[in-house]
Amino acid sequence: MPPIESSRPELHKIPATVVTGFLGSGKTTLLSHLLRNAGGKRIAVIVNEFGELDVDAELVRSCQLEACEENEVVEREQGVFELANGCICCTVEEEFLPVMQKLVERRDQIDHILIETSGLALPKPLVQAFNWPDIKQFCTVDSVITVVDGPALAAGRVAHDHERIEAQRQADESLDHDPSLQELLDDQLASADLVIISKGDALDDEARRVLEQQLRGELPERVKTLWATHGEVDVAAVMGMQLASEGRADDIHTHHDDHHAHGREHHHAHDDFDSCVITLASVDSKMLVQALEQELAEQTIYRVKGFVDVGKPMRQVLHAVGNRLTHHFDRPWRSDETRQTRLVVIGKHLDRDRLQAALAEAEQHERLS
Numbered sequence: 001m002p003p004i005e006s007s008r009p010e011l012h013k014i015p016a017t018v019v020t021g022f023l024g025s026g027k028t029t030l031l032s033h034l035l036r037n038a039g040g041k042r043i044a045v046i047v048n049e050f051g052e053l054d055v056d057a058e059l060v061r062s063c064q065l066e067a068c069e070e071n072e073v074v075e076r077e078q079g080v081f082e083l084a085n086g087c088i089c090c091t092v093e094e095e096f097l098p099v100m101q102k103l104v105e106r107r108d109q110i111d112h113i114l115i116e117t118s119g120l121a122l123p124k125p126l127v128q129a130f131n132w133p134d135i136k137q138f139c140t141v142d143s144v145i146t147v148v149d150g151p152a153l154a155a156g157r158v159a160h161d162h163e164r165i166e167a168q169r170q171a172d173e174s175l176d177h178d179p180s181l182q183e184l185l186d187d188q189l190a191s192a193d194l195v196i197i198s199k200g201d202a203l204d205d206e207a208r209r210v211l212e213q214q215l216r217g218e219l220p221e222r223v224k225t226l227w228a229t230h231g232e233v234d235v236a237a238v239m240g241m242q243l244a245s246e247g248r249a250d251d252i253h254t255h256h257d258d259h260h261a262h263g264r265e266h267h268h269a270h271d272d273f274d275s276c277v278i279t280l281a282s283v284d285s286k287m288l289v290q291a292l293e294q295e296l297a298e299q300t301i302y303r304v305k306g307f308v309d310v311g312k313p314m315r316q317v318l319h320a321v322g323n324r325l326t327h328h329f330d331r332p333w334r335s336d337e338t339r340q341t342r343l344v345v346i347g348k349h350l351d352r353d354r355l356q357a358a359l360a361e362a363e364q365h366e367r368l369s
Helices: 027-036 055-067 088-105 123-129 150-154 163-170 181-190 205-218 245-251 255-261 285-298 352-368
Strands: 014-021 043-047 080-082 112-116 139-149 194-198 224-227 274-280 300-308 314-321 324-332 341-348
Touching (some): 014 027, 027 112, 027 139, 043 088, 088 123, 139 150, 139 245, 150 194, 150 205, 285 324, 285 352
Parallel strands (some): 014 112, 043 080, 043 112, 139 194, 194 224
Antiparallel strands (some): 300 314
């Protein structure tokens, strides 16, 4: 596709906010909040998620097309541009450029682009892609935001003390380059212009002070931190930073770069994760939660996310990260969709048959009752 001639002055490039962060850190909650409070801006959304069931894309789509109808979107039936499953770092040239070219063709209808990367993706290659001629003349990276889970970091998870996960990884002799979760988060922080600490309402003042001090010791002085409470932040502080982050992308140094510099095989973090989708009929919510809690305790499961049919008019959304499991009703089931329970499970060495059998107990209980 030949480059498209630009009629926009340099100062009027479409700004793009890149939101990155580990699994369950709160990225989708942040995007939904930004969409609800866009102030009339026309937003295009790109969602890239790891796993067979793109729960995040569905949640963002629900917000954009139902709860946020005041926001005009690009292609109302396809307002969320979803990249293929997998790491943006792997697919960026094949997947990202065509999607951005579609947005560029509709640039007069777009005020801002929001990009949610997979929790397993490295943001640096994505930011570098904004230097490609077909993108650079029309779009710029307003900022790169890394979302971190405040309570998890405060408890030594995700950023620190992953002995059990690291031991399992080190025991896998088939991996030449096995980045730790710490390295992955380090690389996401290295690319950040702003770090949002989510779930601040779950920490007391002292814990917040200690965590913020810890992050300040790991971040360059130019990178600011911002607390999110109940998933909400000051939108003006997040969108409109005008940093043109693609200009410094080549200067970002990451663990990923070190592995390449030493001639090691190119191997991405998502290669070390398994994912599967568990599909069930209507279930007993309490029994499903109990079965999941048992599996979370006995298998190496990093994340569970999906939709649950509990036999009621409302659809239930379920999230589990580490040992923390939450669920809530988000909207009524639509007449044109199949009512069923579908959960994506991400972990290491998953026993899918065991998961299916354990969770099916909730389904069987529902049928017998």
